[in-house]
Amino acid sequence: MTITETSLAGCLLLEQQHFHDNRGFFTELYVQQRFQQAGITLPLVQDNLSQSKRGVIRGMHFQRNKPQGKLISVLKGEIYDVMVDIRPHSNTFGQWQGIYLSADKPRQLWLPPGFAHGFQALVDDTLVFYKTSSYYDANDEGAFNVFDTDLAITWPLQAAVLSAKDQQAPSFAAICRTLAEL
Numbered sequence: 001m002t003i004t005e006t007s008l009a010g011c012l013l014l015e016q017q018h019f020h021d022n023r024g025f026f027t028e029l030y031v032q033q034r035f036q037q038a039g040i041t042l043p044l045v046q047d048n049l050s051q052s053k054r055g056v057i058r059g060m061h062f063q064r065n066k067p068q069g070k071l072i073s074v075l076k077g078e079i080y081d082v083m084v085d086i087r088p089h090s091n092t093f094g095q096w097q098g099i100y101l102s103a104d105k106p107r108q109l110w111l112p113p114g115f116a117h118g119f120q121a122l123v124d125d126t127l128v129f130y131k132t133s134s135y136y137d138a139n140d141e142g143a144f145n146v147f148d149t150d151l152a153i154t155w156p157l158q159a160a161v162l163s164a165k166d167q168q169a170p171s172f173a174a175i176c177r178t179l180a181e182l
């Protein structure tokens with residue numbers, strides 16, 4: 001497994017070996033021992049799958065009290081994946097980074113707990129599979145606006161499709177005030 005650090009401390013890009021033959025390819029997506037050696041020691045307790053149309057943006061999501069580490073893979077299609085550091089004492093608090101993940105050039109992204117996460121699907125029928133280090137808790141969910149003007153995330157596609165919930169998400173500044181209270 002090749003590991004590349006990103007500009008946000010703790011977020012890692014992981015590339016697994018692919019074995020190609022006349023049938024297609026084989027790859028291991030998650031091998032606990034290998035991930036533990038790479039410093040990803042949290043148990044990954046939930047697997048999620050979402051399907052999105054071209055242009056869909058899901059985000060920017062986090063859990064307040066039970067933050068989720070996320071291991072993100074794209075099984076079909078392509079996404080622009082965005083993480084925002086919301087760890088109050090982090091040197092990179094409030095910074096974002098975007099990374100393209102594609103099923104054609106498979107690699108995974110590891111976000112430790114303490115990041116808000118979102119992505120835009122770049123093609124129809126994009127399948128995103130991710131493991132999380134804590135369980136989903138609807139009452140613990142937080143979100144801020146994917147078009148927040150302070151963060152100014154540059155999404156690749158202008159024609160965006162958002163859930164009603166995400167359209168109503170507050171600003172990053174408003175969320176920062178509540179994070180300070182934690």
Ligand SMILES: Cc1cn([C@H]2C[C@H](O)[C@@H](COP(=O)(O)OP(=O)(O)O[C@H]3O[C@@H](C)C(=O)[C@@H](O)[C@H]3O)O2)c(=O)[nH]c1=O
Nearest residue numbers: 048050058059061062068070117118119136137163165
């Ligand atoms: C995330 C999630 C949602 N749900 C339900 C709640 C709701 O009825 C339906 C759709 O939920 P959402 O609109 O929140 O789904 P979605 O917008 O895809 O939310 C996801 O976005 C990406 C960016 C993330 O990082 C994830 O952690 C998660 O927040 O699925 C679960 O049952 N379990 C889960 O783990």
